[in-house]
Amino acid sequence: MRATYKTFFVFYVLISNVFVNAFEPFSTTFVVGLAAVWRKLYNYVHNESCQSKWIAFNSTGLEVALDQKLIGQHVASRVIQKAVTGFMNDKNPKKPLVLSLHGCSGTGKNFVTQLIAENIYKEGMASSFVHHFESQVHFPHPSQIENYKSQLQQWVKGNVTNCPRSMFIFDEMDKMHPGLIDCIKPYLEYYEYLDRVSYRQAIFIFLSNAGRQDITQVALDFWKAGRDREEIQLHDLEPALSLSVFNNKNSGLWHSSLIEKNLVDFFIPFLPLEYRHVLLCGMAEMSAKGLEPDQDVVDKMAREFVFFPKGEKIFSIQGCKTINARLFLHIGRV
Numbered sequence: 499m500r501a502t503y504k505t506f507f508v509f510y511v512l513i514s515n516v517f518v519n520a521f522e523p524f525s526t527t528f529v530v531g532l533a534a535v536w537r538k539l540y541n542y543v544h545n546e547s548c549q550s551k552w553i554a555f556n557s558t559g560l561e562v563a564l565d566q567k568l569i570g571q572h573v574a575s576r577v578i579q580k581a582v583t584g585f586m587n588d589k590n591p592k593k594p595l596v597l598s599l600h601g602c603s604g605t606g607k608n609f610v611t612q613l614i615a616e617n618i619y620k621e622g623m624a625s626s627f628v629h630h631f632e633s634q635v636h637f638p639h640p641s642q643i644e645n646y647k648s649q650l651q652q653w654v655k656g657n658v659t660n661c662p663r664s665m666f667i668f669d670e671m672d673k674m675h676p677g678l679i680d681c682i683k684p685y686l687e688y689y690e691y692l693d694r695v696s697y698r699q700a701i702f703i704f705l706s707n708a709g710r711q712d713i714t715q716v717a718l719d720f721w722k723a724g725r726d727r728e729e730i731q732l733h734d735l736e737p738a739l740s741l742s743v744f745n746n747k748n749s750g751l752w753h754s755s756l757i758e759k760n761l762v763d764f765f766i767p768f769l770p771l772e773y774r775h776v777l778l779c780g781m782a783e784m785s786a787k788g789l790e791p792d793q794d795v796v797d798k799m800a801r802e803f804v805f806f807p808k809g810e811k812i813f814s815i816q817g818c819k820t821i822n823a824r825l826f827l828h829i830g831r832v
């Protein structure tokens with residue numbers, strides 16, 4: 499029996515590495531998804547259960563992870579630390595925790611959800627209590643919307659019934675059908691019980707690009723004024739995450755009803771990343787691969803990234819996305 503597990507595990511490690519390397523250029527989300535499905539199978543064999551052996555909040559762990567691993571996001575880091583710790587330490591929360599993460603791609607929104615999951619669930623993103631939905635993967639056909647709605651409601655209800663401390667991540671909210679958002683609204687409310695189920699221990703995280711232009715503008719204004727990026731405060735970014743921004747049709751109407759009803763507890767802005775952050779991502783990625791971080795290699799790689807706005811060229815268009823694949827090209831070349 500033990501040998502079987504071992505083979506299973508080795509196979510898993512091999513497969514997940516191959517996947518990660520092969521698919522990086524397409525979508526990290528996709529790879530994380532694949533690896534997670536595989537881990538879920540593995541966990542099923544290992545009997546992960548909704549108990550403190552598998553679910554225990556590590557407040558220090560989260561603080562250290564946000565501090566050391568999340569690059570260039572001092573505002574998001576602080577708000578998330580406060581929000582998650584406050585909620586997890588509350589024995590009697592009045593509603594589920596609802597976070598809405600905003601910013602350009604590659605700025606760490608997905609990564610942060612991973613850090614949160616890792617410090618609540620022993621199995622992290624692979625936990626069977628963590629659910630990741632991506633509109634184009636899970637709800638691709640607009641004509642099927644009615645089916646998706648009832649399916650999603652069943653999933654949320656079924657999973658929270660199984661384990662009150664469940665986490666639901668909705669990726670690419672801006673591409674999601676507004677009807678789907680409406681159908682999960684009841685679960686985000688202040689009800690003590692809804693159909694005999696309490697959702698108050700659950701965590702909902704929404705990821706989107708909405709508001710990114712306005713967030714970038716704030717960062718750019720600071721830069722032009724010669725001010726330190728670290729001086730940017732949450733209140734400087736709040737107008738960028740206001741109702742008027744969400745109500746313009748490019749960023750989607752989806753948010754307005756959530757905002758009007760105050761169902762989102764925290765709107766969390768992710769700043770666009772600069773050259774020096776891409777360097778840091780590269781260095782971190784090298785050590786994560788077990789390599790000696792090499793400034794020259796990382797520098798060469800970072801110079802291939804495209805920066806905007808056209809004149810100033812300050813922010814990386816893709817943030818730190820695709821670093822993994824690009825790094826490989828360069829390591830091969832040295």
Ligand SMILES: *[C@@H]1O[C@H](CO)[C@@H](O)[C@H](O)[C@H]1NC(C)=O
Nearest residue numbers: 629630652653654655656657
């Ligand atoms: C829990 O959610 C998953 C999707 O992440 C779904 O496949 C599964 O059927 C749900 N479980 C229940 C009991 O509804």
